[in-house]
Amino acid sequence: MEKKTVKISVPYEKAGLSAEGCGAELDLYTIERHDNIELKKRPAVVICPGGGYEYCSVREAEPVALRFAAFGIASFVLRYSCVNKKFPTALLEAAQAVAYVRNNSEELGVDPEKIMICGFSAGGHLAASLAVHWKKPFITEALGGESELYKPNGAVLCYPVITSGEKRHDGSIVNIAGSDYPAEIMELVSLEKQVTADVPPVFLWHTADDGCVPVENSLMFASALAANNVPFACHIFESGVHGLSLCDDTTAGYDGHLNPDCARWFGMAVDWIKSR
Numbered sequence: 001m002e003k004k005t006v007k008i009s010v011p012y013e014k015a016g017l018s019a020e021g022c023g024a025e026l027d028l029y030t031i032e033r034h035d036n037i038e039l040k041k042r043p044a045v046v047i048c049p050g051g052g053y054e055y056c057s058v059r060e061a062e063p064v065a066l067r068f069a070a071f072g073i074a075s076f077v078l079r080y081s082c083v084n085k086k087f088p089t090a091l092l093e094a095a096q097a098v099a100y101v102r103n104n105s106e107e108l109g110v111d112p113e114k115i116m117i118c119g120f121s122a123g124g125h126l127a128a129s130l131a132v133h134w135k136k137p138f139i140t141e142a143l144g145g146e147s148e149l150y151k152p153n154g155a156v157l158c159y160p161v162i163t164s165g166e167k168r169h170d171g172s173i174v175n176i177a178g179s180d181y182p183a184e185i186m187e188l189v190s191l192e193k194q195v196t197a198d199v200p201p202v203f204l205w206h207t208a209d210d211g212c213v214p215v216e217n218s219l220m221f222a223s224a225l226a227a228n229n230v231p232f233a234c235h236i237f238e239s240g241v242h243g244l245s246l247c248d249d250t251t252a253g254y255d256g257h258l259n260p261d262c263a264r265w266f267g268m269a270v271d272w273i274k275s276r
Contacts, residue, residue: 015142024093050121053175124160162217195224212242
């Protein structure tokens with residue numbers, strides 16, 4: 001296993017955004033290739049940690065990347081710009097991160113047609129945002145590439161923030177839409193309203209009694225996916241606190257993060273990724 005970090009360059013001003021305080025990095029966890037290992041190109045996952053768009057959670061970053069890598073999936077952790085960085089700042093960084101992995105797929109040992117994006121909580125909102133917006137002009141015009149370069153081949157969404165409506169996680173939405181809630185931005189960040197047939201396949205999981213990001217976020221997104229004939233898997237576990245990450249003592253911040261029932265999500269997600 002080799003780890004290195006690269007900077008993700010985004011022309012923020014071209015998108016009408018301030019570059020002040022911005023700067024995304026991508027941690028690369030690549031699996032060494034050897035002559036006696038047959039598989040030369042692996043599926044990959046770009047991981048977006050949660051944190052309410054205020055910070056990038058360490059519990060949903062490297063431990064998750066290492067776990068995916070242990071199952072033969074090349075892993076990349078995006079440390080995106082947070083704290084009052086308005087939409088689409090982080091989204092452009094996520095798009096550029098996927099493009100980086102795709103452009104360097106040969107060197108990284110990655111199958112360029114099997115690049116997934118994975119996100120937790122607010123990071124789930126970021127991952128889902130790329131899944132719904134990847135071909136929008138505001139991305140392609142700002143970054144200058146063909147839309148297919150930025151397209152994730154699938155999205156793994158873990159207790160994601162989805163809506164800017166009644167069931168929203170207020171802190172996440174305020175951090176990217178602003179306290180004045182401009183209507184056009186509020187519409188773009190309410191992702192259940194942005195689903196089309198162009199969205200790649202999605203794996204979702206949530207707990208029914210999540211007290212921070214209501215389960216309706218995932219249910220509304222799943223309903224929109226179904227309405228647009230987008231393939232998806234949706235797993236709703238009966239009980240569990242928000243921010244479970246891997247659900248075991250690898251990532252537990254306190255006892256509530258130990259949840260053997262919900263821990264099953266990871267094996268399900270690995271099987272789902274490898275079936276694409």
